Amino acid sequence: MHLDHDTPFQPHHTHSADPHRPDGTRRALRIGLGGPVGSGKTATVAALCRALRDSYALAVVTNDIYTREDAEFLLREAVLPPERITAVETGACPHTAIRDDISANLEAVEDLEESVGPLDLVLVESGGDNLTATFSKGLADAQIFVIDVAGGDDIPRKGGPGVTTADLLVVNKTDLAVHVGSDLARMAADAKEQRGELPVILQSLRSGEGVGPVAAWVREQLTAWRATA
Secondary structure (H helix, E strand, O other): OEEOOOOOOOHHHHOOOOOEOOOOOEOOEEEEEEOEOOOOHHHHHHHHHHHHOOOOOEEEEEEEOOOOHHHHHHHHHOOOOHHHEEEEEOOOOHHHHHHHOOHHHHHHHHHHHHHHOOOOEEEEEOOOEOOOOOOOOOOOOEEEEEEEHHHOOOHHHHOOHHHHHOOEEEEEOHHHHHHHOOOHHHHHHHHHHHHOOOOEEEOOOOOOOOOHHHHHHHHHHHHHHHHHO
C-alpha cells in the first residue's frame, strides 16, 4: 500500500551539494536511509540492492557506532559485490555522522566512486536513531525515513523531522500489524496529515509488493537526477 509515491525528485528542495565531480562528470545520486533501531533499514537496503543491481551501478555505505554489523549482514546476503559495500564506525550518536560531521561518510562515498568506477547510486544507511534523525543536504540528495508498525501506530502522529520532512516515509513491517495491534489505516492517515504532499509507502518485505514501490520511487529519483545533472 502506498500513498502519492510517484512524487518526483525536487533538486531545488532536497539537495544543495554539487551534482558533479571536480572533473565535471556527474557523480552518483546519494540517498540516505534513516530511522529508529529495528525499523528495517538494513533489510530495506538489501531488498533495494536486489531490485536495482541489474539496472544501475550502485554501492552502499552503512553506519554503526562501534561495529560493522550492518555491512557484514549485507555482505553475508551477497546483495552486491564486496567491494561495493563499506562501513563507517561513527563512535558516537549515529546522527552525528550523517548530519553534523559528515566527513567520514563523504570520504567513504568518494572512495567507493574512485575504487569501483562511476556509480549511479549510493545508498547511505544511518545507524539506528530516533525520530529526529535527518541527513545533511551536503551528504544526501534525498532521504528515506523508515519506521515500523511494532513501534506503535502513534509514531506518525508524533511527527519529528524524520517523519515530517523526509522525501519518502516508509511504514515497514505491515505484516506484523495484526500481531501488535497497530491500525494501518490510522497510521496512513496520520502520516498523510503530518506530511502533506510528501509521499508515504506502507511496506512489507515478506508479502505483497515487497520493496517494489520503494524501488520504483528510487528509480524516479535517478531519472530526475540524470536530467538535472
